[in-house]
Amino acid sequence: MAKDIPSRSEDYSLWYNELVKKADLAEHSEVRGCMVIKPYGYSIWEKMQQALDKMFKDTGHSNAYFPLFVPKSLFEAEEQNAEGFAKECAIVTHYRLKADPNKKGKLMVDPDARLEEELVVRPTSEAIIWSTYKKWIQSYRDLPILINQWANVVRWEMRTRLFLRTAEFLWQEGHTAHANADEAIKETELILNVYADFAEGFMAMPVVKGRKSEGERFPGAVDTYCIEAMMQDGKALQAGTSHFLGQNFAKAFNVQFTSKEGKLEDVWGTSWGVSTRLMGALIMAHSDDDGLILPPKLAPIHVVVVPIFRSEEELKKITEKVDELSSALRKQGYAVKFDNRDTQKPGFKFAEWELKGVPVRLAIGPRDLENGTVEVARRDTKEKQVMKLDEVATRIPKLLDDIQANIYTKALKFRDEHVTKVDTYDELKRVLDDKGGFVAAHWDGTVETEAAIKEETKATIRCIPLDAKEEAGKCIYSGKPSSRRVLFARAY
RNA sequence: CGGGGUGUAGCACAGUCCGGUAGUGUACCUGGUUUGGGACCAGGGGGUCCCAGGUUCGAAUCCUGGCGCCCCGACCA
Numbered sequence: 038m039a040k041d042i043p044s045r046s047e048d049y050s051l052w053y054n055e056l057v058k059k060a061d062l063a064e065h066s067e068v069r070g071c072m073v074i075k076p077y078g079y080s081i082w083e084k085m086q087q088a089l090d091k092m093f094k095d096t097g098h099s100n101a102y103f104p105l106f107v108p109k110s111l112f113e114a115e116e117q118n119a120e121g122f123a124k125e126c127a128i129v130t131h132y133r134l135k136a137d138p139n140k141k142g143k144l145m146v147d148p149d150a151r152l153e154e155e156l157v158v159r160p161t162s163e164a165i166i167w168s169t170y171k172k173w174i175q176s177y178r179d180l181p182i183l184i185n186q187w188a189n190v191v192r193w194e195m196r197t198r199l200f201l202r203t204a205e206f207l208w209q210e211g212h213t214a215h216a217n218a219d220e221a222i223k224e225t226e227l228i229l230n231v232y233a234d235f236a237e238g239f240m241a242m243p244v245v246k247g248r249k250s251e252g253e254r255f256p257g258a259v260d261t262y263c264i265e266a267m268m269q270d271g272k273a274l275q276a277g278t279s280h281f282l283g284q285n286f287a288k289a290f291n292v293q294f295t296s297k298e299g300k301l302e303d304v305w306g307t308s309w310g311v312s313t314r315l316m317g318a319l320i321m322a323h324s325d326d327d328g329l330i331l332p333p334k335l336a337p338i339h340v341v342v343v344p345i346f347r348s349e350e351e352l353k354k355i356t357e358k359v360d361e362l363s364s365a366l367r368k369q370g371y372a373v374k375f376d377n378r379d380t381q382k383p384g385f386k387f388a389e390w391e392l393k394g395v396p397v398r399l400a401i402g403p404r405d406l407e408n409g410t411v412e413v414a415r416r417d418t419k420e421k422q423v424m425k426l427d428e429v430a431t432r433i434p435k436l437l438d439d440i441q442a443n444i445y446t447k448a449l450k451f452r453d454e455h456v457t458k459v460d461t462y463d464e465l466k467r468v469l470d471d472k473g474g475f476v477a478a479h480w481d482g483t484v485e486t487e488a489a490i491k492e493e494t495k496a497t498i499r500c501i502p503l504d505a506k507e508e509a510g511k512c513i514y515s516g517k518p519s520s521r522r523v524l525f526a527r528a529y
Numbered sequence: 530c531g532g533g534g535u536g537u538a539g540c541a542c543a544g545u546c547c548g549g550u551a552g553u554g555u556a557c558c559u560g561g562u563u564u565g566g567g568a569c570c571a572g573g574g575g576g577u578c579c580c581a582g583g584u585u586c587g588a589a590u591c592c593u594g595g596c597g598c599c600c601c602g603a604c605c606a
Contacts, residue, residue: 041541050600069598125605161606195530195604202605255606263606278606310606345565384566391566402565412565 042392044326049270053321057199060329060393062316070197070204077393078316080337082207085315086187088239088334089209092231098183098211103165105189106156111164115289121256122160125193129156158191163257163282163308166212167290174214174294174304181224182214200317201274201529208312214304216294218283221305222260225281228309229262232277240315241332241445242266242322243452244276245475245524247500252484258308259283265499265524267452268321271473273499273526276318279309317529323417323444329394330417332444333437339371340433341395343386345402352377355401358426362399362411365430371437391416396440397433401426417444458522462490462513465525469496475526479519481512490514496525 042055057063062078074082090100106129113119133150137143159165166184173179191205211228215221229246236244244264254261258280266276284303287293292304323330333339342359346352356377363373374395376386383400390398400412411429414421417440424432455474459465468476480486480498491497505521512519 065598067597121606192605196600196602249606253606258606261606275606280606343565347564379564382564382566382568384564384568386567387565388567400565404565 042326042328045269052326053317054199056320056324056328062320062329063199065199068204070194072199072203074207074313077337081319081331081335082313082316084335084337085235085239086209089231089235089311090185090187092235093185093209093211096227096231098185098213100186101184102186102188103162103169105159107159107162107165109155109157111168111290112157114164114168115257115286117285118161118163118257118289122192126160127158127191127193129158159188160190160192161308161310162186162188162190162210163212163286164290167286167292167306170212170214170304171290171292174292176295177216177297180214180216180294180304181220183211183224184213185209185211198317198529200313200320202314206313208310210308210310213307214287214292215306216296216302216304218305221283221307222281225260225262225279225307225309228279228307229264229277232264232279232309232311235311236264236266236276236315236318237445239332239334240319240322241334241441241448242276242318243445243449245500245502246504247502247524249278249500250480250482250484250487250498250523252487253497255280255308257282257285259285262503263500265475265526266318266322267448267455267474267526268318268529269451270321271455271527273475273524273528274314274318274321275499275528276315277309277311280307282306282308322448324394327388327419328392330444331394331396333396333441336394336396337372338374338393338395339437340366340397340399341374341376341386341390342399342401343376343383343390345383345400347403351403351406352379354406358401358406362426362430366433369430369434371433387414396437399429415440417447456524460510460513465490465496465513466494469494469525469527473527475499475524477522477524478513479510479521480523481515481517481519483515486512486514490525494525494527496527499524499526499528 042059043051045052061075063072063074066073130152131146131150132152133147134144135147137145170182173182187209189205189207194202194204197203213224215224233244233246236242244266246264249261249263255278260281262279263275264277266274268274284305286306287304293301294304296302319335320329344352344355344359346355359375363375366373387398394416396416398414405411409426410423411426412421413424413429415436456477457468457472457474458477459468465476465478487498501523507520508522510519511517
């Protein structure tokens with residue numbers, strides 16, 4: 038086990054926190070609830086951004102940027118949305134500080150600098166964006182608008198956890214406007230599929246695509262779609278949401294257009310987002326007691342090379358071989374790190390790069406120079422093999438593909454083993470306590486039943502899976518009829 | 530907001546009960562030996578002991594007030 042990190046079985050929560058810090062991903066800042074994302078952590082986030090950004094652009098979206106501040110009058114325009122976020126908003130009330138006459142060297146808020154209208158620091162940008170769309174949209178010819186923004190938002194959470202829930206976080210938020218409901222719903226579903234493809238294809242993390250229940254719906258949305266993932270401790274994590282907003286925001290902000298037929302109509306909308314929370318998901322989905330396990334498609338470093346040498350001479354000879362190998366790998370698009378520090382021993386480096394989750398490690402020493410070989414170790418299984426030096430550059434791509442596939446398969450197997458069908462309330466409670474994971478059960482579709490189950494078991498309906506089969510049954514709580522199973526779980 | 534904990538070197542912590550020269554591990558710096566799974570030896574540097582006030586000859590330690598942070602709960606898309 039890695040030094041200074043507790044094992045997952047000992048204390049999963051502590052394992053997660055320590056791993057985030059020890060792997061150099063992020064740390065707590067001087068600001069309550071806000072984290073510093075460190076270079077290594079940020080480089081993983083950048084890989085996520087790059088992949089997602091390309092997917093958005095490939096599906097016709099463009100990036101833009103809207104203000105951090107939302108005037109209170111705009112913020113409150115869409116009532117449900119405003120009410121949903123009101124309890125966790127940071128508000129700017131003043132625009133100036135001045136020297137405190139009573140405390141030397143200290144500043145105070147200048148009471149004369151009160152803003153006429155308070156500014157809400159965006160917890161989400163529907164308000165500011167729809168108030169802008171109003172100016173952009175007159176005709177059906179102006180539609181659709183397909184915009185994404187990469188931004189930070191602030192939600193004054195009571196309790197925070199690195200990446201999973203921070204008071205300020207980074208995300209992307211898409212906001213689209215359409216001429217009819219059908220097109221908006223298609224957009225909502227398109228993005229849901231983009232998110233699922235990203236989670237599974239890049240993060241190697243299987244997800245369940247579904248709809249949120251009424252009680253879990255985004256404030257101001259008509260319908261909320263989501264992808265739900267399963268963490269190694271059996272808790273669910275919402276990894277992304279895509280909302281069909283209906284005409285709610287158009288009505289709130291008077292965004293209307295003249296249709297082909299010459300009629301004045303309200304615009305249909307969607308919004309969708311994923312955040313730095315995905316970093317938390319990535320960590321908890323794959324990593325082990327030795328540290329991070331990164332899927333090659335998101336790893337900032339694919340291959341780390343550790344030279345083993347006694348003298349400058351030896352290092353020089355090794356470096357020659359490594360340079361050749363590195364450039365062959367780089368030509369194929371892989372990021373290679375040559376860890377030639379002479380300040381740390383090989384064993385230290387092995388442990389460190391394992392902690393950081395680099396998928397493949399090569400070790401080259403005098404022995405290998407003699408034999409024309411290199412030791413290849415994969416992070417996911419910890420298996421080592423000796424390869425011919427001149428074969429490495431051509432075999433690594435396959436190995437990285439194997440690793441990507443293997444960690445997905447492993448996570449999928451775990452997820453599938455943690456979906457349990459139950460037909461009684463007692464079973465639900467037992468499975469939640471003993472096994473965790475998703476519990477597939479019948480539900481009568483009411484907010485009351487969901488709330489009661491949540492109150493009693495702390496489990497929520499994660500989603501109504503899109504692929505749920507029609508199946509007659511009885512709600513495990515109320516006994517009322519139900520036509521399909523939904524997934525319950527305790528969640529992050 | 531409720532419950533608990535905590536604040537001392539970059540980091541992790543001891544010392545606080547019972548007041549008397551500021552400690553340990555790690556990290557850092559120098560030199561040497563090492564290097565195929567977290568090296569070793571020797572030497573060295575680094576502190577407003579969270580802040581403010583009080584008690585005292587003397588406060589990291591006792592008293593009063595304040596602040597920060599962490600964990601658990603409630604809350605949470």
